[in-house]
Amino acid sequence: MKGEKDYNLDVVINQREIEQRVIELGEIISQDYASSESPPVIVAVLRGSVYFVVDLTRQLSVPFHLDFMGISSYGGSSDPFGVVRITKDLEVNIYGRDVLLVENIVDTGLTLNYLLKNLYTRRPSSIRVCAFIDMKARRLIDVPIDYKGFELPDLFVVGYGLDYQECYRNLNEIASLKVKPKEKN
Numbered sequence: 001m002k003g004e005k006d007y008n009l010d011v012v013i014n015q016r017e018i019e020q021r022v023i024e025l026g027e028i029i030s031q032d033y034a035s036s037e038s039p040p041v042i043v044a045v046l047r048g049s050v051y052f053v054v055d056l057t058r059q060l061s062v063p064f065h066l067d068f069m070g071i072s073s074y075g076g077s078s079d080p081f082g083v084v085r086i087t088k089d090l091e092v093n094i095y096g097r098d099v100l101l102v103e104n105i106v107d108t109g110l111t112l113n114y115l116l117k118n119l120y121t122r123r124p125s126s127i128r129v130c131a132f133i134d135m136k137a138r139r140l141i142d143v144p145i146d147y148k149g150f151e152l153p154d155l156f157v158v159g160y161g162l163d164y165q166e167c168y169r170n171l172n173e174i175a176s177l178k179v180k181p182k183e184k185n
């Protein structure tokens with residue numbers, strides 16, 4: 001039928017579950033950084049992590065600096081080398097600082113691996129990773145995740161910052177997106 005959607009959205013993590021988990025992560029992270037000598041630098045990866053980092057940082061009871069790093073994959077998210085281009089660099093100097101890198105999803109791990117390597121060259125005092133979704137089953141390279149929201153199986157998901165061709169970032173839940181097979185006429 002004309003105008004009918006050729007894909008299905010199924011909620012896999014609902015809004016309440018997201019809110020609850022973000023509160024828990026905020027408490028754990030606040031405890032872990034409570035004894036830091038200087039405020040950690042929270043580095044959120046543009047653009048997908050914006051929704052998560054805004055909610056997460058509102059749950060923190062410790063001081064922090066917030067900065068952003070913009071990246072774009074050369075060959076799209078399927079680039080087998082995980083080569084990413086930095087489209088916006090940090091403004092804060094992270095030399096000697098504790099860094100908390102915030103990502104919305106770790107899938108193959110190639111993007112995170114690249115980002116960690118890049119950030120370590122700047123000689124921070126520490127880097128921890130907080131990822132909202134861990135899709136372990138799809139991992140191609142081992143990457144450390146210190147704080148994770150949820151583990152999901154091999155699905156393509158959208159919402160809460162995650163997009164499909166720039167759509168659905170603003171969904172308040174995480175939904176799996178399945179393309180419907182084309183009907184024969």
Ligand code: IMP
Pocket residue numbers: 048077082105106107108109110111112155156157158162163164
């Ligand atoms: P990587 O495979 O871990 O390097 O992830 C690369 C990037 O692809 C992520 O930062 C997301 O922007 C995007 N991505 C990976 N899996 C999904 C998904 O299920 N939905 C939406 N975007 C995804």
Ligand code: MG
Pocket residue numbers: 077163164165166
């Ligand atoms: Mg994307």
